[in-house]
Amino acid sequence: MNNILRIQPAAAAPAHPTSRAPLAGRTGAVEFRGITKRYAGVAAVDDVSLQIDAGEFVSLLGPSGSGKSTLLMLLAGFTEPTAGEILVDGRRLDQVPPNRRNQGLVFQSYALFPHMTVQENVAFPLKARGFPADKARELIEQALRRVRMENLAQRYPSQLSGGQQQRVALARATVFDPPLILMDESLSALDRKLRKEMQVEIKDLHHELGKTIIYVTHDQEEALTMSDRVVVLQAGRVAQVGRPLDVYETPCNPYVAGFVGEANFIDGAVNRINGTQLEILTSLGVVHAVSTQRWRIGAKVTAMVRPEACLVRVPGRTGGTLDASISGVVSQVAFLGDSHQYHIDTGPQSLVAKVARSRQNDLFAHGDQVEVGFHREDVRVFSTDES
Ligand SMILES: Nc1ncnc2c1ncn2[C@@H]1O[C@H](COP(=O)(O)OP(=O)(O)OP(=O)(O)O)[C@@H](O)[C@H]1O
Ligand SMILES: [Mg+2]
The missing domain is CATH 3.40.50.300 (P-loop containing nucleotide triphosphate hydrolases)
Structure with a gap:
């Protein structure tokens, strides 16, 4: 290293x-x-x-x-x-x-110089820093090789695809080390x-x-x-x-939960506390969660569960150990290639579930009656109390 x-x-x-x-x-x-x-x-x-x-x-x-x-x-x-x-x-x-x-900069507003070839663009920061010509030649070659652009060194930016231009920009930003x-x-x-x-x-x-x-x-x-x-x-x-x-x-x-990934939020209030086990009363029924934070009975909260943590199954099917079971109707199905995304209308609110495509998982269609479940370990709890 x-x-x-x-x-x-x-x-x-x-x-x-x-x-x-x-x-x-x-x-x-x-x-x-x-x-x-x-x-x-x-x-x-x-x-x-x-x-x-x-x-x-x-x-x-x-x-x-x-x-x-x-x-x-x-x-x-x-x-x-x-x-x-x-x-x-x-x-x-x-x-x-x-x-x-x-600093090496790859900004959108700092695009390649259109009147310079790929080679000249990459040479630019070295010239500006007064690198001797033969050292510069070696570094340019190395930088272009690294982004696999050595064969297009004499082209102008307008003769390159978007990805090729990005690679040249990367070479230009890194050539001077x-x-x-x-x-x-x-x-x-x-x-x-x-x-x-x-x-x-x-x-x-x-x-x-x-x-x-x-x-x-x-x-x-x-x-x-x-x-x-x-x-x-x-x-x-x-x-x-x-x-x-x-x-x-x-x-x-x-905010962070919703920004770094998709999230279902279910609002409710803390109803029971047993060590780290929380029981939250929501309009969708009881939601269990595990939390090491200190809570008080009656605290207003929102329970967050990611779509991929939601299991969707035929109503009444037993087996498994889910901590929640919420009835609903499939209102939207999107095929994502590796998974299916279901919007499930539960009455008070819609839930999103993302189910990996596998032979074990049932497929559902628009209008199907289903149950959505998840494990308490997959539920995060955030306070929504104003004070
Ligand atoms: N030169 C400026 N004069 C006045 N306000 C500015 C100026 N530059 C940025 N702002 C404001 O500062 C805030 C942050 O802007 P910034 O460009 O850093 O956002 P960003 O996170 O990069 O957004 P984006 O994803 O749209 O690029 C915005 O509200 C923007 O309008
Ligand atoms: Mg920006």
């Missing part, structure tokens, strides 16, 4: 750095300290404090307007914070202009298949070069599959930071 800062050919790829501990000699650690950015008094980024280790792949995830791009622009130096400070490798960046920050790479919605214009391919290439690049990557996306699936950690933003603030699985399985509030 030594010498990760040197650009290496694919064959010499070091193992994936999964540990959050910074490796000795590694650079590219980022710290936001109480960063706020206001536009006309309105906070686009609001008191964000966040530490990102060298070599980490961190996604900033949030809906449109939640402050993702602003946070990245502040780090890149394209805009000044209203308050707070940003440090890279322990050094404050306040006085460092964008072109001296040594920056310790820190910032990517803003870089794949959003691509079709699903190409997007998946590029995701793999970016992850490969991350494994291979061991760079710190900060990756902005509003696509939760992309954030969950790619990142070491996910930062969920809500109106300019950090709502939750954690490993993808933790954020998905134990979201800190309904």
Whole structure:
């Protein structure tokens, strides 16, 4: 794992750095300290404090307007914070202009230069940094080979597909060996298949070069599959930071639960408490849950269960040990390839269930009477009390 800062050919790829501990000699650690950015008094980024280790792949995830791009622009130096400070490798960046920050940028607004060939585009950051010609040639070749664009080096951007342009942008952002790479919605214009391919290439690049990557996306699936950690933003603030699985399985509030995946919310009140076992009275009947939090009888809550944790079965069928059984009628069926998604009208509200396609699982059609069930361990409970 030594010498990760040197650009290496694919064959010499070091193992994936999964540990959050910074490796000795590694650079590219980022710290936001109480960063706020206001536009006309309105906070686009609001008191964000966040530490990102060298070599980490961190996604900033949030809906449109939640402050993702602003946070990245502040780090890149394209805009000044209203308050707070940003440090890279322990050094404050306040006085460092964008072109001296040594960051690889893949922003939508920072597209390829149309009048330059692929080769010239990738050469640009090296020229700007005064690399000697033969060293530059070697690095350009290496960077283009890494993104499999070496055969198209003489083409102009207009002669490339969207995915090829993205790969060149990636080569341009990494050719000068920056310790820190910032990517803003870089794949959003691509079709699903190409997007998946590029995701793999970016992850490969991350494994291979061991760079710190900060990756902005509003696509939760992309954030969950790619990142070491996910930062969920809500109106300019950090709502939750954690490993993808933790954020998905134990979201800190309904907003995060609903943003990192699909979720059913069933409102009710705590009716009985037995240690960590909760009984919640809802308009769909009793819902059981397991929670280590302290609750009081009568507390208003919402119970969250993911569609894939919902089982759908023929009414009255016994067997299994489900903790809830809610009657309903299938109101919508969507075939998703690997699964079926059912909307089930239970009367007071609709529930969404996602059932993996397998010979064991019954198929249901619009209008079928069904029962929806789930296990208490799959239910998360959030307080909805105003106080
Ligand atoms: N230059 C600006 N002047 C005024 N307001 C701005 C400016 N830039 C951003 N904002 C506001 O700051 C908030 C955050 O914007 P930002 O671009 O960071 O959001 P985002 O999370 O990147 O959204 P998207 O997913 O749409 O790209 C928005 O409400 C936006 O309107
Ligand atoms: Mg944005």
